Amino acid sequence: MPALAFAAVVGLVLAGALPPVDQQVPGTPTATVAAVQGNVPHARNLPDLLRATTVTANHAAATERLAARVRAGAAPAPALVIWPENSTDLDPRLYPQVYATISAAVSAIHRPILVGTVLQDPLRNAGQLWLPGSGPGAIYVKRQLVPFGEVIPFRGLLAHITSLVALQPVNFTPGHRAVVFRIGKIRLGDVICYEVGFDNLVSSEVRAGANLLAVQTNDATFEMDGQRGETLQQLAMARIRAVESDRAVVVASTTGVSAIIAPDGRLLAHTSTWRRAELEARIPLVSQRTLADRVGSWPEAAIVTLTLAALAWAAAAAFRRRRREPDRQR
Template sequence: MALAFPTHDQWWWAPVAVALLSAAVLGSRPRLAFLVGLGHGFGFFLPTLSWSGIYVGNLPWIALATLEALYVALMCLVTTVVQRPLLATRWRPLAFAAVPLAWVLQEWARGTTPFGGLPWARLAFSQADSPLAPFARYAGAPGLTFAVACVGVLLHVGAVWLSHRVGRPRPARAAAYPVLAGVLVLLALAPAAAALLTTPPTDGRKVSVLMVQGNVPKPGLDFNAERRAVLDNHVNGTVRAMEGRSEPPSLVVWPENSSDIDPLKNQDAAVDVQAAQAAARAPLLIGAVLDGPGRYVSNASLFYRPEGGAPERYVKQHPVPFAEYIPYRSFFRNFSDKVDLVARDFVKGDRTGGFEVPVRGQDPYWIIPTICFEVAYDGLMRESTVQDGRQANILAVQTNNATFGFTAESEQQFAISRIRAIEHGRSVVHVSTVGVSGFINPDGTYTSKTSLFTPAARFGEPVVRTEITPSDRIGQLPEYAAAGATAVLLALSCGLRRRNARVRRTPAGPAAPVDHEKEPAVATPSVS
């Protein structure tokens, strides 16, 4: 599974991994299934999330990987609880259907709990270059995960059916496999057909946008120790990009933390920002850390208009736990003194952001800011897009990857932005303090992609669009549908379990109750 994600980018391993995990769990007892899922989780999350401990040590990294792995372990446990009563009955094909449903629910759970969850490294986010990627437009990231898992289960079923064909005489239940395979083909290939037969639209009015990746003096947690240098890098990058250019862009976008000096309270920082805006002759969207309210600080996007005045602001709605605020600080200090690196907690914003960008001689458009990890949260991205869905807009993902060094985190985040572009039918200006940055088209393709830890300024022409995609319209319906279908399967399994444990009568008299859990496990061919 880890090979499917950046920077390996071998997306086809995702369905193969689902198939192998499905084969390993099928027919297993719950405790064994839990351990198998835990092993899969460690094997996947330890390398994929290794960036989380690059500068803070192994403990936070291993703790995070363990937490995420537990969700996969619970998924496997629930899957086998649903499957076992079904495997020895005519409902056997439904046992396989539990797998893609469980993947959707598992990702939903770990993307929302605890402390708001971490919806990173989802099946959908490995598919930016996959033929299945356009399906995100119709069913969002949860639907894309479901499609990938269906392909994986189809591979598992095909291997089982083939083993029955070439192995010992076929048992009666093997006749169900062609029917099951047909159903899974429809489930798995219908999204592929939708993706292949339709192309995500990329039409719209082009606007000129300048993004500036100013870079930092050095990577690491102390990147903001030289806050003035970071701000100067972005100011100088803007000024240099505009040298010799007669036509100003419609907008200039800086990344998160491009000004960790509060420009609303520090006059020197305010003068620098004004100098950059004067050079660009255009509205300026910057990422800034603001002092307040009270004992807190704010991670904000500030929008400066050419005519001057106080900037409009958007405050990050989902600060990252243990990175931007410390829950239960005194308790977690017992495990690591690294919690005190976050000296002041970031406050949580209470509304989505959107700024109207004036365009000389044309209709205005809206820029919708998203800050860093917020791009991974379905609800935040959907609300941000739909709130001004009738207004032509583009999305801005402002991020700072300096704290993750030369790891895969930047590429993983860029891949998420590519899926979001398809899902919401929008252009995305993905700009990082240190990279990776780039302009992403509504079909997930990209231009002007930058490298890590290099200063860069790029002009692009993203299209502004007004469409509300099918994914935006259905919202969380795929997750609700998965929960409902799983509940039905669980109820059916419980009914079969009770029936199998009933008292059976024979001509010789009553027999002892038969406990399904103590019966021999259903024999299933191993698949490797």
């Protein structure tokens, strides 16, 4: 039985090499997309309001710089611009200055911008598409919230034990569905920050019709001391998602690493950390679904089940041998 289970696991792993690599269909449409990395103040002691408005102003300034290059003929006009998670922590509906800053950036580039924003009533972490001439429109709300970051589990109980729950006084409200933003021929599916690590969330965007994926993220807190482990891990996940879904992926980060990834996982463009940058690349808009998206997670479940079965069989066999040994000694 252990040998059979081992052979089955090996067979499932090797079977991954049998299907042909997804080939781009002739005539696949393409589009130029841009990611903006506005950077944030590299300090912990700025007042929250100042930090929030500064971050938004930074992303607007970077977008306006890209717009100037487009007008000068030094860069192609993108079909879509993607800002990162928390590019504004203040709800533009409640702060006219923030609304005006974003609106000016949209007007300057004259293209839709997916803005990472925090919305109130209820509190949500969202990606909102801003359109030239009409302002904020469709919204994707983050579905997989970060425990102890965006939501405090067992808040009532923990409040009796520690005052740290006050650091997040109100839980974020999760979204409940995939959202595909329609921008011309682009069908954009969005995930926010560590949602990229969840198979079902990314694949749900593809099943909903996305031909391009975005990962909006804010890695500033993890990089304050110079470490890049979290952002590089997240970038590696995004590259896996590109290959898995055969979709181009745009990673937009406040502080980096931001990147535009080809469907085969290659980095078409990327930034370093803690600097302002704008990225552009022409990417294919693939619409067919991969084998990975069609079969879902059952191969993983099968491998785990067979592995557990083999371990249980081995443990039972070892237990039976130990029970027989005293009988032989008699």
